Amino acid sequence: MPDWEARFRAPRVGLPEWADDAPDRSLFVSNATGTFELYAWDRSSGEQRQVTDRPNGTTDGTLTPDGAWIWWFADTDGDEFGVWMRQPFGGGADAPAVPGLAPAYPAGLALGRDGTAVVGRSTDEEGTTVHVVPPGGEPVEIYRHRESAGVADLSHDGHLIVIEHTEHGDAMHSALRVVRPDGTTVAELDDSEGGTKELGLAVLGFAPAAGDARLLVAHQRRGRWEPMVWDTATGATHDLGLDLPGDVGAEWYPDGSGLLVVHSHHARSELWRHDLADGRTTRVETPPGTVSGATARPDGSVEYMWSSAAQPPALRSTTGAVVLDPPGRKAPGSAPVEDVWVEGPGGRVHALVQRPAGPGPFPTVFDIHGGPTWHDSDAFAAQPAAWLDHGFAVVRVNYRGSTGYGRAWTDALKHRVGLIELEDIAAVRRWAVESGLADADRLVLTGGSWGGYLTLLGLGTQPEAWALGLAAVPVADYVTAYHDEMEALKALDRTLLGGTPEEVPERYAASSPLTYVDAVRAPVYISAGVNDPRCPIRQVENYIDRLSARDHPHEVYRYDAGHGSLVVEERIKQVGLELRFALRHLGMPDALRGPGGSGESRE
Template sequence: MHSRFPRQWPITLSLILLFIAGNASGEEGPPPRPLTDPLLVKSQSLSRPLVPSVEELFAAKDAFGAIWIDDGETILATANLDGPFNLWMLDRAGDGPRPASRSPDRQLNPVALPDRKRIVYETDSGGREMYDLILLDLETGAERNLTASPDTSEIGAIGSYDGRLLAFSSREANASNFDLAILDITTGERRTLVAEESPGYRWVPVEFTPDGKALLANRLNVLQTDGTMMLVPLDGSAPLPIGPSGEGVYAIASDLSDEGDRIAFFASGPSQNRRSGLLSLDTGAIRWLRSSPWPQSGGWFVPGRSDIAFEENASGRSGIFLYDAARDESKPLPLPEGMNRFASSGQSPFTANGATLLFRHQAGHQPNDFWTYSMVSKSAAKITELSPAALDGNRLPRTELVHYPSKDGLVISAFVWIPPNLARDGTAPAVVMAHGGPTAQISDFFNRDAIAIASRGFVVIAPNFRGSTGYGMDFQRANVGDLGGGDLDDLVAGVDFLVATGFVDRRRVGIMGGSYGGYLTVMGLARRPEVFASGVDLFGILNWQTLLASTEPVLQVYVRNLLGDPVTNAEQYERSSPSTYIDRIEAPLLILQGENDIRTPKSEATALQARLNERGRTVEAVYYPEEGHGFSRRENQIDSLTRVVDWFERTLKAQP
């Protein structure tokens, strides 16, 4: 919801029906990337390199989903300042953080209602991902569960301009699709506005129209290959598609202008990267904000102006650009290198007067903090100190972005952490980190796992293998039907690159990852035992058929899109499953798993542990109660990373 309140809604529904869908426009991907000379990868010379304990790394707090709750002095954010992710108020004046709400469970994605005194946020229970919407009064601290539905998940809420209605996405526990629903906060009356019938599709509300008669929303699929912007009348009439459309077009609205006549959005087509655009509801005309080979976000209107701020992701490093509507040009904001992202994805990052932008900044060696950018002085400043001064990023291993060829010549981008003061004598152990998804991307964020491992003498590489986002749709779809094939080759090619730097001993290479990264870990140990000498599997996948039968419904649709029908393509499921090659595993394996994981259930981990035990392999497993897909409780985060570090110390550094 925007920070200002438009005075009128000039567009009638009949005019929108006259729109002729445009074509999505974007640069062909993946972008050109020159290959990196391995011998140019260097180790920093530091007089006092820092080797932080795992506890010290977690003293750097995480915070996200921040929104302004006044005119520029106080923000409300989700943060793990003293344990679980709860809501905290942070003052830029330097006053200490104050808890807004406390719970042992996660509290996520706060949005402010127009009075800024009431907040709506999401919470689940024990990692089950069945979220309820909670109304919080910031003045009294009183809270009310607006949905109270243990077997229905409600997420992504936005409020109407009069503060009376909420719109949100809603999914039953046994469903793979999200409906669009609205709720009257005062009466508690709830109704489904749009009932989605297609498996794997989701409705996401963006903003109410100023007259309160309609809702701007997106309809998109789980693979992010089909997305349409929709205007949804609140009287129950049929939704109306607007903007770019067509086969393979993914168009997503992000904001509505103050006047209610323009939409900020992004769109991509087949073989095209996402590109930020501006849609006029008066004429249907589309203006693309910047020509670039890199993917962009939809962005936010600057209150009181026609300008738009949007993000661009250049191979895992994100910058913020400002589109000047009067000049029809976009320029990057002068921000520090690394990851610069809007503070919230659900509410405008600007103050009401448009003078200040709130964003998050972090980098591979720099912990996350909130920053502001002044639209007046055109300068950025850090406004929080979420990490202790002793955790000096200048004394930690830094990330280096590299590009190398895979087995078939496909260019792969990766981040590398080289320990300081490392001799180029070919004796260092290394760890390959595989990200989840696979439709995800490793980016230049503060990576505790990589820092903990690299600061102890391991070279770490985190590749964006085929199937990753950020390099065009062809690259993103390049592992469909070939899971554990070309993407695993990309990881192995990363090992070859590390060896070519002259730092790494090929016999001392480990692999780790979570979710799909856990799958690639087990697949790597099984199919390339000559490459990987140790592994850590965090909530990974053993067998695609058993996963399909036990995972939650949305992921079932996702798996079918990656591997096809499980009956027709049974051979492909078998070929892509680590269980097929389990007899080949010789290396020791550590398994870390949440008891309540609904995506990759505990049964995948227990079956893997049992089969390795039957074969007399070295395997250890830890199962965390009250945890789901990933670990949200501080004690479990510290315990799991401590075990990872100790595991690689024992299994790789002890190698002859």
């Protein structure tokens, strides 16, 4: 088996969630069967069992506080539209968790100690609704709004519910409302001042004690994400004043004595403990790289998922114990990343670079992250490693709109959507060529989701720059995408572009790949899920039809899933198709072994 396939096939586990009142009962995600599914783990006995088994996989699930039940979300073939199911922790038949609620997009879930459930739902017709479901009772709607919102948490005693909402119309900056189970309001917190300021809030969790109304909240008051404690009973806020650069998140230690702090800065992350009594912050030792998830256990230890670009993920504990080590062949390592800072039109742009063995210049892949509010980090990723194995350098750019570089950097993505990011990518591209890293005649632009969108937009607005483009689940026709996508993403697009396509048609046209499709020179490869609610298939077909009309070289792969695939063999097939397309069109030897030789639909 070639290394690039082995990285995808290697058994993986996610960070286990544990039941608040039964910490030996855990739930985790694994690809052990070849599809990512949910698994129950009884730590006291060591027994593990597969909870879900569906053709397109399952990753969205949680435990009730007593650990008696597992709730999991059932959609149809990856369309993200469905209902919550539940299953006894020890095994048994699945059943609808809330029989009275019709299918919808999920908008948060909180489960109480007395059996109460708080369920958030989103539909195109209703907007967002929140329902309280008492034990054995019928769901009661306590919240409804056209703009996007979601259930964020339920207090330890079940007396308070916090809802993140964007009623002010700014989908990038949420406000908070705390309500009682009957829907009456207890407290409000809105740093955006009704949408007039671009400041957002995010819920990190209620204090872990009955009768404690304190809520841990992330805020942006000093130009970055950092935690504070909000006493929802008095309205007072306590800023922790953590002297750490970059973005800072946190969660409560189970006894409420302190906070587990996750600090992200310049594409890497680390852990700290902050004691609330004396305000002291101490380092929780982790290796250099990226902590993709962490949780504090009742004994005070911390379990965390760690990796670096060179080393595959490991699930570790501060006790020194191995938390979960799935059997089977381990993923081969890859090349470390180098940090590059390039002056761009909006400030210094951070890029992560990986080089293959040997002298350059190399054929180079610009692998653009999705989101857009996300960032690439010094973390293990199988797809960039596959390009390296085949002789490509890989460049990943944390363009304006990315997280981890402060609020101003993230919020710069407004109105000139797509074009701003491509300016930053162009600056890094110039550096890559001038530095001798990249062969100017063999530059590949690729990405998935928002990265796929930027790929198609870049091929049309920078046609001389790229030798070929590979776009996975992209936005291709922004106007049609807006009308077909899930309601929460419509709200985001209205925020990014300043209105609907009917209100600001010139902005949608300027930011739509379809506008520039006739300028595309490079061969184009597109893959799309036919059930995708985020980048729907109709708008992709519109773009493909325009390529076909001018007989432009392109290939299309359509698969029966949603916004990506949770099936390992399907993912390997997709990467294989992309590799073969690139090797063929760049005139490079096709040394690829394994999947990827069939299944594409050539247009």
